[in-house]
Amino acid sequence: EVQLVESGGGLVKPGGSLRLSCAASGFSFSSYSMNWVRQAPGKGLEWVSSISTTSDYRYYADSLKGRFTISRDNAKNSLYLQMNSLRAEDTAVYYCARDAGYCSGGSCSLAAFDIWGQGTMVTVSS
Amino acid sequence: QSALTQPASVSGSPGQSITISCTGTSSDVGDYNYVSWYQQHPGKAPKLMIYDVSNRPSGVSNRFSGSKSGNTASLTISGLQAEDEADYYCNSYTSSSTVVFGGGTKLTVL
Numbered sequence: 107e108v109q110l111v112e113s114g115g116g117l118v119k120p121g122g123s124l125r126l127s128c129a130a131s132g133f134s135f136s137s138y139s140m141n142w143v144r145q146a147p148g149k150g151l152e153w154v155s156s157i158s159t160t161s162d163y164r165y166y167a168d169s170l171k172g173r174f175t176i177s178r179d180n181a182k183n184s185l186y187l188q189m190n191s192l193r194a195e196d197t198a199v200y201y202c203a204r205d206a207g208y209c210s211g212g213s214c215s216l217a218a219f220d221i222w223g224q225g226t227m228v229t230v231s232s
Numbered sequence: 233q234s235a236l237t238q239p240a241s242v243s244g245s246p247g248q249s250i251t252i253s254c255t256g257t258s259s260d261v262g263d264y265n266y267v268s269w270y271q272q273h274p275g276k277a278p279k280l281m282i283y284d285v286s287n288r289p290s291g292v293s294n295r296f297s298g299s300k301s302g303n304t305a306s307l308t309i310s311g312l313q314a315e316d317e318a319d320y321y322c323n324s325y326t327s328s329s330t331v332v333f334g335g336g337t338k339l340t341v342l
Binding site: 141143150151152153156163165166167168169201206208215216217218219220222223224225 | 233235264266268270272277278279280283284287289319321323324325328329330331332333334335336
């Protein structure tokens with residue numbers, strides 16, 4: 107079964123750090139770009155970051171201002187998000203999502219997230 | 233990196249058709265055919281419904297269709313069913329190689 111399972115969420119004080127993990131199974135993890143997407147309570151989806159298959163390319167939402175770092179370990183089929191200097195506004199469910207990369211006629215899709223984890227809750231509060 | 237603009241809510245009766253719009257800029261929706269749509273039921277992870285403006289992943293009902301004109305993409309759901317009631321989000325690839333989501337639209341089936 108194709109699956110993504112996030113872990114590492116929890117309660118952290120403002121200014122603290124947290125490292126999220128996403129374990130992939132059932133597919134060739136190293137062949138797909140991966141993403142983190144978050145959703146604050148009662149709010150919409152917000153893209154956080156993406157990483158290419160070999161980690162050569164990493165992109166972040168402007169709002170993060172360098173506080174988050176995305177990484178992956180293809181040997182361990184795992185995706186990570188290191189979050190530093192956490193703020194109350196970072197409180198959200200964090201999802202990892204696979205970029206489907208549907209290909210046809212020599213071109214492939216972008217930003218089509220076909221597999222999502224169940225999410226892990228991060229609460230930033232004193 | 234402003235969010236794409238979606239109506240906050242839409243509604244329709246069973247059997248009817250509805251359309252949800254998603255308006256961006258010439259740096260995202262208008263410049264690329266990389267617009268996707270997602271369905272999210274309460275407490276669940278989003279589900280991909282449309283990718284590359286108008287393509288359906290395997291297993292998604294053909295009642296769901298997508299289109300784009302200029303800076304605005306649209307999702308149409310025909311033959312509305314009770315189980316279509318959910319939140320819907322669009323996203324787009326951008327000229328900065330990032331991704332931007334819409335604010336989301338709550339669909340109510342009357």
